[in-house]
Amino acid sequence: MFKSLFSKAFFINLLLIISVTILIIWGIFKYLNSYTLNGETISVPQLEGLTIAEVEKTLKEKNLRYQILDSIYIEKGEKGVVLEQQPLADELVKQNRTIYITTSKIIAPKISMPDVIDMSLRLASAKIESYGLRVGKLSYFPSECVNCVLETKIKGKKIDINQAIAKGSVIDLILGSGTSAEKVLVPYIIGLTIEETTNRLQASFLNIGATIYDDCVTSIDSINAKVYKQTPIHSENTAINMGSSVDLWLTCDTAKIKIQTPSVNDSTEFMNE
Known part of the structure; x- marks a missing residue:
């Protein structure tokens, strides 16, 4: 009988001790969780879509910091705003935590x-x-x-x-668009630079064909080189289809450039076939 009562009392006390221990542990965790939420952690704000100025203001109020990880160009969409953030919005972080962001470039590369x-x-x-x-x-x-x-x-x-x-x-x-059946007189372009030649030929609805430079011409002075030979040549009887090309020989040696008076008016003239 005594042994039975002793065993029953022992187990009741053991259960009470276990229950009290569980309650104490639960209370400690409850307290720590409440303390952490109210004092040490902050909910990350939504930064996506905000400008850098807005990000700075928002994070300053939350006692958080930011760092730009990358800045990319997007053709469509708002420029100069946050595209991505890490940690994400609503995640809990400690004070002074750095939020890493990716922004969109304002100026296209x-x-x-x-x-x-x-x-x-x-x-x-x-x-x-x-x-x-x-x-x-x-x-x-x-x-x-x-x-x-x-x-x-x-x-x-x-x-x-x-x-x-x-x-x-x-x-x-x-x-x-292909050559036209309509004929145009070949303009006189001897003594012109490549830019002047381009304008003159386009006015006659013609194109520049092959361009051949003398050895004296470098990439630096090629802009100032002048035409000393052209094919087809200019004459009052030389007419070609609109859209045709004229080959050019250019030089920096002024001795090679022999300018002659055009035999016909150098304005754009058309001829019927």
């Missing part, structure tokens, strides 16, 4: 204009888009190369190969 001259429209469009650029307006000019790219422009200004342009720019293309 510069890239080199790809070489698409003489390419077909299909190939040129694919190459332009692969560089993060867009194809804009298509214009046609008489040329022996049908549907080939003759020139590239941005907002009406000619763009040269490898020229620095903003990523995402719209590239307008001048394409060849």
